[in-house]
Each structure stands twice: as C-alpha cells, then as structure tokens.
Amino acid sequence: MVARTQAAGAPFVAIAGLSARLFAQSARRAGWRVAALDRFGDRDTRDASQCWFDIGDAGLSIDRERLIEALTRVARLPKLIGWIGVGGVEPFVADLASMRGLPPYLGNExxxxxAxxxxxxxxxxxxxxxxxxxPVSDTPPSAPDxxxxxLAxxxxGVHVREAARVLASGxxxxxxxxxxxxRRPGLAMSALFVAARGDARVIGFSEQTSCAYGDMPFIHTGAIGPLDPPPRTAERIADAIRAIVARTGLVGINSFDFLLGQDDGSxxxxxxxxRPSSTLAIYDNAWPHAWPRGLLACHVEACVRGALPPPSPRAAxxxxxxxxxxxFSPCPFAVGAAFxxxxxxxxxxxxxxxPGTRVATGDPVCTLVARAPELTALRGALDAARERVLQRLSLCHEPAHVFAE
Known part of the structure; x- marks a missing residue:
C-alpha cells in the first residue's frame, strides 16, 4: 500500500479494477478522498489517491485474494462511502458485493x-x-469461420478470439x-449511460478503437468522442437502453457497445x-461544465439515491x-526516471x-490523450503524442535484457 495525506475530513470512495486512474481523477472532482486498488499503481493514479493497493496478478489480471485483502483494509477507512468496481473485476463482483466485512458495493446487484x-x-x-x-450460439457453429x-x-477485448482457432486448439x-x-460489419461504438429506478439517460456516444494482438483480434485500445450517430439511430438506441434497464434493474453508469451500420443508420x-466504462473520461474532459462534480459522482448518486443527472449537451x-x-510497448524495457x-x-x-516499472513486450506503456475541436486535428494530436512517447522509448538506456518477458 502507498498512502498520501490530503483533504482530511472528506469522505472516501474506493475504486477497484485493472486501472483506477481516470475514475480516481473523476472522484477527486467530487471532493472525495480515493482509495485506489489496481494492477499498475501509475504516477497519476497515486497523485489522485490518498492510498493505493496493488491487486495485480500475473499478466493483465487481478488476484482475487489480494483484492479481498485490500477491500478488507479499505473498509476501515473513515467516512467510506463504498467501493466501485471497474474493468477487470467482473469475475469477482457477484461474490464480493455481498461478502461480509467488505465495504458497501456501489454498483449493480x-x-x-x-441479466x-x-x-x-x-x-x-x-x-x-x-x-x-x-447471431449467437452457445454451441460451436458448424462452419466456425x-x-x-x-467470455461473458x-x-x-482479451476475452474475444476467433472461433475457428479456439475450436482447432481443442x-x-x-x-x-x-x-x-x-462477426459482423459496422463501426464499433459505445453509448455511456446512467440508470436509476428503472429509467436511464444517455451521456454520450464514442467510437471504440482496437487492435489485433496474438490470437486476440479485438484488444481494446481506446475511444474517440463525443460523437453523434444519426439522430433517429440515437433515439432508437436510447429507447433500447431504457427498455433493457426497465427489465433488468441496472443502476449507475454502464455502457452499451454496438455496431453502427455504415449506410442505413442501423x-x-x-x-x-x-459497470463504469473508461469512456467516462471522454465526457468528463470534453464537457467539464456539464457535470461539475464529475461523472463518478453521477454514478454514486444513481446507486445511492436513485438520481439521474441532467441531460448531456450535444457533441456538436x-x-x-x-x-x-x-x-502498448513494442519491446521490453525498464522505466527510468527520465522517461x-x-x-x-x-x-x-x-x-x-x-520509475523502476518493468514493461514487457505488448504491455501497456501509458495512455495517449488528445483534445481538439475537429476529428482531423484530434487524430493528428494523438499521432503526435504517440510519436513523442515512442521517441522517448527509443532513447531509453535501460537494457532490455534486465528482465525476462
């Protein structure tokens, strides 16, 4: 655990997942102290948190026992509101949300x-x-190509693989x-929404980006937004979200991932x-005045009080x-202080x-962030940020053989 002293007297909220940084930053906007439980312990995660717990396992995964131990310790923090599970804790939430001795879970039952x-x-x-x-099937298709x-x-994207390869492996x-x-054609997009009391409000839409790595064709790399699908399509998606929420009882911030037809708006x-998605950071940064206390506060308000936020501004x-x-790193390296x-x-x-972090080939190095009013300039700014980091990486003097991949 790494601890910092700041904002004494403010309530605590705990955030657990593979990476807690962007959610910790959103929580700070609400005036809360943050206990971050994640795999990386990055500099800006620790800067936004009063304490950090390492819950990582081998590779890009979470160790269940370390997560339980960290939550048990977090439960003793003063004025703790509860804990929020983000990406990576999905396999554990059902058991942990009702486990005695742990903080209250702020999310879906x-x-x-x-459902x-x-x-x-x-x-x-x-x-x-x-x-x-x-089309879906719980049995292997006769022609898997x-x-x-x-995996549910x-x-x-680490849970998505080509069916033919999986079946051939035995x-x-x-x-x-x-x-x-x-597998279907279309633009991969996501709608972030907040739900409460059987109703829902769409926060915004974003394009999802991915890359192929090894036998995984759709590793999630990021998102671009806010973007608007055709108005009629946006209305039908909002209707679909409300219908699902009414039948399932979802609460808080969740995401609706879909393929947008290129020509007909289907x-x-x-x-x-x-659970809250990483696209939350897009709207917190693009529309900072829409939610002065940050979108994570909207999540907690929906879970605890059943309150929905005001309508979102349009992307335009x-x-x-x-x-x-x-x-993702093209080579193994040890992070030096200069980098x-x-x-x-x-x-x-x-x-x-x-500094001192060891990064294997294919591991995340950092997250690139860009902001611009137009998409062309936005992609250009992202490319420039990527080149800057790769240039720094090429100048690293730490020998790549200092650790095994």
Missing amino acids: AAASA VREPRRFFALLDELGIAHP GWLYK DGCG ETLTDGKGYFQQ FELLEVNA DARARVAQEVL SDACAHDPGCADVPM
Whole structure:
C-alpha cells in the first residue's frame, strides 16, 4: 500500500479494477478522498489517491485474494462511502458485493448484472424486446469461420478470439460463460449511460478503437468522442437502453457497445457492460461544465439515491472532442526516471508508469490523450503524442535484457 495525506475530513470512495486512474481523477472532482486498488499503481493514479493497493496478478489480471485483502483494509477507512468496481473485476463482483466485512458495493446487484452478462438470458431478452444483435450460439457453429468466441465476464477485448482457432486448439470451452457470436460489419461504438429506478439517460456516444494482438483480434485500445450517430439511430438506441434497464434493474453508469451500420443508420448490440466504462473520461474532459462534480459522482448518486443527472449537451455543442488510446510497448524495457518524468509532464500522456516499472513486450506503456475541436486535428494530436512517447522509448538506456518477458 502507498498512502498520501490530503483533504482530511472528506469522505472516501474506493475504486477497484485493472486501472483506477481516470475514475480516481473523476472522484477527486467530487471532493472525495480515493482509495485506489489496481494492477499498475501509475504516477497519476497515486497523485489522485490518498492510498493505493496493488491487486495485480500475473499478466493483465487481478488476484482475487489480494483484492479481498485490500477491500478488507479499505473498509476501515473513515467516512467510506463504498467501493466501485471497474474493468477487470467482473469475475469477482457477484461474490464480493455481498461478502461480509467488505465495504458497501456501489454498483449493480448480482441479479441485474447477471441479466445482461449471462449470454442465454441476455440475448433471449434482446429477442423479446426486438433489439437487433449479431447471431449467437452457445454451441460451436458448424462452419466456425466468421464467428468469434467470447467470455461473458471478460473485458478489454482479451476475452474475444476467433472461433475457428479456439475450436482447432481443442481447449475446453467455458460452460455458461463462453458463447459464439457471428462477426459482423459496422463501426464499433459505445453509448455511456446512467440508470436509476428503472429509467436511464444517455451521456454520450464514442467510437471504440482496437487492435489485433496474438490470437486476440479485438484488444481494446481506446475511444474517440463525443460523437453523434444519426439522430433517429440515437433515439432508437436510447429507447433500447431504457427498455433493457426497465427489465433488468441496472443502476449507475454502464455502457452499451454496438455496431453502427455504415449506410442505413442501423445498429446491432454486442454487449452491455454493467459497470463504469473508461469512456467516462471522454465526457468528463470534453464537457467539464456539464457535470461539475464529475461523472463518478453521477454514478454514486444513481446507486445511492436513485438520481439521474441532467441531460448531456450535444457533441456538436462541445468545445472539444477527446481521444484516448493505450500505447502498448513494442519491446521490453525498464522505466527510468527520465522517461517517467517526461511522460508525467506531457499533457498527451496519462497512466504514467513509475520509475523502476518493468514493461514487457505488448504491455501497456501509458495512455495517449488528445483534445481538439475537429476529428482531423484530434487524430493528428494523438499521432503526435504517440510519436513523442515512442521517441522517448527509443532513447531509453535501460537494457532490455534486465528482465525476462
């Protein structure tokens, strides 16, 4: 644990996931003290938090026992509101949310989460509500080319693989959580929404970016937004979200991931993530005056008091759009003080690694952030931020052989 002293007397909120930084920063806007529980312990995560707990396991995963131990310690913090689970804790939330001795969970109850995360129940509900989605199956398709195999409790795209490869490998399929989904064309987008008392309000829309790595074709790399789909499509998506919320009882901030048809404004729902999404940072940064206390405060208000925030401004009225993209390392290296300091002072960098961090090939280096009013300038600013970090990386003097990948 790393602790800092600041804002004595303010309530605490705990945030647990693979990376807590952007949620900790949002919580700070609400005036709360933050206990961050994550895998990386990046510089800006620690700067935004009063205490940090390492809950990482091998690779990009979370250790269940370390998570429970950290939450047990967090439960003793003064004026603790509760804990919020973000990306990476999906496999643990159902058990931990009701475990004695842990802080109150600020999020969806097990039944609500299961209603959108258990494949058979979720896609049957979509069919009943008339909400379009790609064809799915819980048994292997006879012709697996063009199909994906997904795990219902995964995140970040690491749970998505080509069905043909999975079946050819002969591995045991995950009963009840694994399912097959046909690969479909369209622009990958996400709608962030907040729900309470059976109703919901869309916060905004963003384009989702991804890359292929190893046998995983859709590793989530970031998002660009706020962006508006065609008005009629946006209305139909909002209607679909409200219908799902009314039937499942979802609360707080969640995300609705979908494919947008390129020509006709149609959409197909891929999945609903029953927890705050990393796209929260896009709207916190693009529309800072819309939610003066930050969007994480809206999540807590919805979970605790059943309150919905005011309507979002339209993307066309925003002063800027925001892009965020995870930069994965092209080589193994040990983070030196000069590299870490340079990234910490670069407005185009977030999730800055601490000096001494060892980064393997394919691991996240940092998150690139750009802000601009037009999409062309936004992508250019993101490219420039990427080049700056890669240039710093090329100048690192730490030998790559100092640790094994």
